[in-house]
Amino acid sequence: MERTIRVLVAKPGLDGHDRGAKVIARALRDAGMEVIYTGLRQTPEQIVNAAIQEDADVIAMSILSGAHNHLFPRVLELLKDKGVDDVLVIGGGVIPDDDIPGLKAAGIAEVFTPGTPTSATIDFIRNNLKRKA
Amino acid sequence: MDAAALLAQRVRAGDVRATARLISMIERDDPSRLETLKTLHAWTGRAHIIGITGPPGSGKSTLTDKIVSELRNRKRRVAVVAIDPSSPFTGGAILGDRIRMNRHSTDESVFIRSLATRGHLGGLSRATSEAVRVLDAAGYDDIIIETVGVGQSEVDVVRLADTIVLVSVPGMGDDIQAIKAGVMEIGDVFCVNKADRDGAERVVREIRAMLETAVLNGASTRFSVLYASLAAESAIPDSVAPETHDYFQQGAAHHIAKQHHDHGELDLPPVLTTIAESGEGVRDLVDAIKAHETGLVSTGLLAIRRRENLAWELGKAAADRIQSVLEHEERKSAMAELASAVLEKRTDFYEALDKLERSLAAAYVAQES
Numbered sequence A: 001m002e003r004t005i006r007v008l009v010a011k012p013g014l015d016g017h018d019r020g021a022k023v024i025a026r027a028l029r030d031a032g033m034e035v036i037y038t039g040l041r042q043t044p045e046q047i048v049n050a051a052i053q054e055d056a057d058v059i060a061m062s063i064l065s066g067a068h069n070h071l072f073p074r075v076l077e078l079l080k081d082k083g084v085d086d087v088l089v090i091g092g093g094v095i096p097d098d099d100i101p102g103l104k105a106a107g108i109a110e111v112f113t114p115g116t117p118t119s120a121t122i123d124f125i126r127n128n129l130k131r132k133a
Numbered sequence B: 001m002d003a004a005a006l007l008a009q010r011v012r013a014g015d016v017r018a019t020a021r022l023i024s025m026i027e028r029d030d031p032s033r034l035e036t037l038k039t040l041h042a043w044t045g046r047a048h049i050i051g052i053t054g055p056p057g058s059g060k061s062t063l064t065d066k067i068v069s070e071l072r073n074r075k076r077r078v079a080v081v082a083i084d085p086s087s088p089f090t091g092g093a094i095l096g097d098r099i100r101m102n103r104h105s106t107d108e109s110v111f112i113r114s115l116a117t118r119g120h121l122g123g124l125s126r127a128t129s130e131a132v133r134v135l136d137a138a139g140y141d142d143i144i145i146e147t148v149g150v151g152q153s154e155v156d157v158v159r160l161a162d163t164i165v166l167v168s169v170p171g172m173g174d175d176i177q178a179i180k181a182g183v184m185e186i187g188d189v190f191c192v193n194k195a196d197r198d199g200a201e202r203v204v205r206e207i208r209a210m211l212e213t214a215v216l217n218g219a220s221t222r223f224s225v226l227y228a229s230l231a232a233e234s235a236i237p238d239s240v241a242p243e244t245h246d247y248f249q250q251g252a253a254h255h256i257a258k259q260h261h262d263h264g265e266l267d268l269p270p271v272l273t274t275i276a277e278s279g280e281g282v283r284d285l286v287d288a289i290k291a292h293e294t295g296l297v298s299t300g301l302l303a304i305r306r307r308e309n310l311a312w313e314l315g316k317a318a319a320d321r322i323q324s325v326l327e328h329e330e331r332k333s334a335m336a337e338l339a340s341a342v343l344e345k346r347t348d349f350y351e352a353l354d355k356l357e358r359s360l361a362a363a364y365v366a367q368e369s
Ligand SMILES: Nc1nc2c(ncn2[C@@H]2O[C@H](COP(=O)(O)OP(=O)(O)OP(=O)(O)O)[C@@H](O)[C@H]2O)c(=O)[nH]1
Pocket: B055, B056, B057, B058, B059, B060, B061, B062, B063, B097, B100, B148, B149, B193, B194, B195, B196, B197, B274, B275, B276, B277, B278
């Protein structure tokens, strides 16, 4: 049986807009994935614990507030502390190009900036899952 | 130690990842889960299982969030299984219940898991029941099941619970009719949420009136049996109580409830108002949920209800297995062949049915071995 991909969509940081996160959540659902949407202003601790309880294959974070250089790597650090090495972590939102190499070095698998078609995110997830059926 | 035993041990030791993994195995019907579930069986039966059901948007998740807080104040370890619908077109789902509760995700004594209905109902009630057992074995004291909405599908899932909270809200209009038409019977505790809105008191009165009518008509509701037992417990001296089993029967329940009425104190389940957003009324709601559990325990009904539920689950599981045999290609062509035979008058419908049943039984036995 085909494995259903579970994606935790989270908005870390203090900004109060989740339109982008909702758009991607719907696109992932329409691609047959199960999206656990955790809403606004999530701390890295909340995101990681939720991903573990939900047994998510993917954590997709979106951020507009500019705190990505701190919050994204923090999520990866917490995953590592808890011995979780098989969750794909991706990010999106308003992220300057200059910051992307640093985020990737920290373990963010891919960064999707505004304007990226949702299909690119869907394909990326399908092709880069760390856990196979 | 083999993988299944190891997984069971990790779940027992409170390893959240192991518990989460096992629930995923349950969701995808992975046969390798069965050994682990069998091992965990010895540690089940301790948790109080609470079902929260009610129409979409009535505030079930918000209420669950506040109930979790209140139970945590009481030093209980709490697990939540929150169910949302899968899209019938893509199979995908947006599981949004967690939004209202995610602040608890950093509390180590709380475990929240979202489940999608994934198409068919038999599968959902199986997955929910197995997930609840895993959480029970993992040592959570209270396990809350939040259902999708109100309807026949809910009744199946809610059947797994010891205590069912039926949530309504003011301004539902026709929905209250839907509740009248059959879902009422499943409630143990009734909650009118969004009491900050107009009309909450009217909904309370309507629900009370419906419950009263149900009791006076002798309808077999979950609560009528409980109140009859409680009344019997207080009315009958201990020395004779063990012999008097018949007050579990509907007639006796009716009789005792009616007697109470004649004394001007008809026993009805609690109908409470809450404002889930602010948490108002939630402490009383949790008191009522816990009082219900106490009543189930003191009357011995908890064991009876669980036995009934389990018998029902066994029946469902067996029906699911038989269904899968029936849907096998071989059976399908046999059925097509029998249909032709009936149409061409080579046999009649009932002879064809008997024949199908025999071949089904044979196939079923073959599949089992
Ligand atoms: N005014 C008011 N709004 C409330 C109350 N409780 C919940 N809500 C709001 O009602 C909406 C739905 O709440 P949820 O808790 O998601 O309801 P639900 O029953 O879990 O919804 P589904 O899971 O989608 O069926 C949200 O916008 C809540 O903020 C309340 O007591 N008063």
